[in-house]
Amino acid sequence: MELLWMWTRVLGSLMLAEILWTLPIDEDHQLRPEDVELAEDYLRRFYSLNLRDRVHVAPVRRSRSVPAMEEKIREMQKFFGLRETGKLDSHTLDVMREPRCGVPDVDNFSFYPNEPKWNKYTITYTIARYTPDMRREDVEKSFHSALKLWSDAAPLRFIKVSHSKADIVFSFARRTHGDFFPFDGPRGVLAHAFQPGEGLGGDVHFDEDETWTAGRQGYSLFAVAAHELGHSLGLTHSRDPSSIMYPTYKHHSSAQYSLSTDDVLGIQTLYGKPNKKVETQPASKKCDPYFSFDAATMIDNEIVFFKDRCMWMRTIKATYWNRLTEGHSSTYLPGISSHMDAAYDIPAKGVAYIFTGRKYWVVQQLKTKSRSGSIYEYGFPSRVRQVDAAVHVSEYGKTVFFVGEFYYRYDESKKQMDPGFPRLIQKDWPGIPRSVDAAFKLHGSIFLLSGKKSYQYDVKQKRVVKIIPGNSWLGC
Template sequence: MELLCMWIPVLGSLMFLEISWTRPIEQRIMPEDVKLAEVYLRSFYSLKQNDRNNQGATRRVRSVSAMEDKIREMQNFFGLEETGNLDSHTLDVMREPRCGVPDVDNFSFYPNRPKWKNHTITYMIAKYTPDMRREDVEKSLYLALKMWSNAAPLRFIEVNHGKADIVFTFARRMHGDFSPFDGPRGVLAHAFQPGEGLGGDVHFDEDETWTAGKQGYNLFVVAAHELGHSLGLTHSKDPSAIMYPSYKHSKTPQTLSIDDLLGIQMLYGKPKRKVETQPVAPKKCDPSFSFDAAAVLENEIIFFKSWHMWIRTTRPTYWNRLKEGHISTYLPDITSPIDAAYDIPAKGAAYIFTGHKYWVVQQLKTRSRAGSIYEYGFPSRVRQIDAAVHVSEYGKTMFFTGDFYYRYDENKKKMDPGFPRLIQTDWQGLQRGVDAAFKLHGSLFFLSGAKSYQYDYKQKRVVKIIAGNSWLGC
């Protein structure tokens, strides 16, 4: 779990830092990329402003070293390869819409851990956005508040006049707190941690398009994150956490991760009523049930959905035997929902993907090692994998993302040329994207929506379609 720390929005104007790179890097870095990185690192990683009057070589070398150190710090936070260079993956992360709160501690403002002394906290909506109906704004903020009050002994009361602990407002550019917004994308919102005056307040950038759905930026998702800061939490490195700094509105319902729960309960304690610290298992026999990932390990098929997993043996004698549980029970290093997985029987290992990270697992309930998906050679635009499957006869692994798939040569350790290609062009019979895949008894099985497709990869055709959750005995 991330260390809980204090923050107040960065004060003052941002000035560009003169810098010269003293060692070769893999790609040409444009001046605008360097300026982007300087502003980003100064805003979120405490990169200090240089003395612009000192132009000596010693100062420039020192500046480069400080810049590289901050880039490594940022790369470490987001699970990227720590090169210290502005590679394409690093720049892509820097361009992602995100929260305006820094990712590192700022102890000069908050030497202690502030929190609300009174667990009954008042709030007020000072200004609404014209993007949404007032009732939709109120509902989104109510649900965000409820998420935190369900996890800790906190009570939120709305007030319409007078003074409130937390004030929500929508504003553009300069708006009176010395932390101007930057227009569309970039910083979406920021919040102040508990305290007097601005303490606890949440500001949303009105230059964004706010919604209650998937278009634009979902107000509930952003508000839930910012309220974590209002209550005293800092950013988390866990991509599944509400307190992860980059905006995400995934297919998985937004809930507090284990990291979020530990953080808020460290500050305020556990709720008086029992809280569900682990998400309830999805209803596997629902006709619309779909999977997130699947793989075979140790003669068992492992299916993943949200934070839950099911294990079914491949041995005929025990074919109907099914075990299930929370992901962390069987994979102690992984606390995020699984996006994709594949196995290589010859190595006795499964490769499990969450966001831009992957884990190599050789045995359940044991430690596993992690890596980055970019080690496979994916372009920076690929932020996560939807499904993967390995065909041992060819030594190839197929990765599916959106409408496309990549083919990776496990022996040469590189992507095959000519990829990505369209899924529907090469995998006839699959009607939409692939959610999960695995290989069993000489066939490939693709789980797409509520259906399971048995695919003969030698004949290159679908030979059977059944309900996906029939694998779970439904």
């Protein structure tokens, strides 16, 4: 037995060495053996990497292992909006390390063949095992809220029962727990769910090695349950970062979670529309005193504001200053399905750049999309997952990106980040809050939108010269 174990270890070392020899890597990134193991396991679990194709000990077959690995890496990079290099660069590995759902991202997997769905509209559920991390009533409330998201969007009714024959069974477990999909300890896979059907069908399992919570610490049970229930109802993963069905965990409070348009279209494709009107992400209440923006920029002669799936265009010509056009973003930018995180324009080029998660889009006038790319082409470190706001300062040829409490400065002519960044916003932008939601430049001033307020910042004086309600730009 001991001899067999030693031979297995030797063979495993030979195979790992073979991977390191043949695997496509980024020349600027030092690949470690644990990186290879992570990537191989990730692609096997979530992108159907065939173990027979991942690596071959025989040197004559090396040429087959590289294309197979590259293809799966590219597939994963495309899904998450990364640069499709086919190489294990630092950004790709960082995404692989993010906490996520255990259901694969590709369509051809055994969890969901033939787009299954429940053949009824009243679905029962039960909680087989609770987590000691939370009070029982908080666990039940989290599940009830998650179920309500989907019942509000489709003609579905969920009833809690006390027996194990319920359609959907919620439970918490560690490691191997009897379904052939063992959990992996803290972080990594947080939970997984099964397609509608008999037996395990519809069931949702949560990794007890995680810290579950109803608040901001640990992992939000409501948020993870909302995602997994989408699988229980028959939905697969979405490539839209704003979607509940996006595979990686998003660190937001429970109050911020709502179904995106992509989620609503998906569930209604399976079950139809509800009897009452569905509200996706609230955007139309523009005159609410706490209204805030997602992004803003100049396109042609108009200031364009974005919020969820809505956009407003304020004409700045003197004769049309009061003209305000409102519409759905898909009407004007049909090629961009995600909500807008940030945007900036370069008037001299006649283009605008719109950021959605890890991806950016180049827009020439409205309704015209020329190309897209990864935000990491700008030189952002891998820890940056999205841009909060951006503005181009043409006098200096620089573009400023706001990310959390920090800002970066990008040189458009050199196509690289300026050295010494990121820097703290509050240190270099006196009078501006700790974070910025949107920004644009108009008549020599930079307007920074944060929360419910708009700050007019004089670049030369380096100070705030005026503060107004943010939605006053929309006539409120």
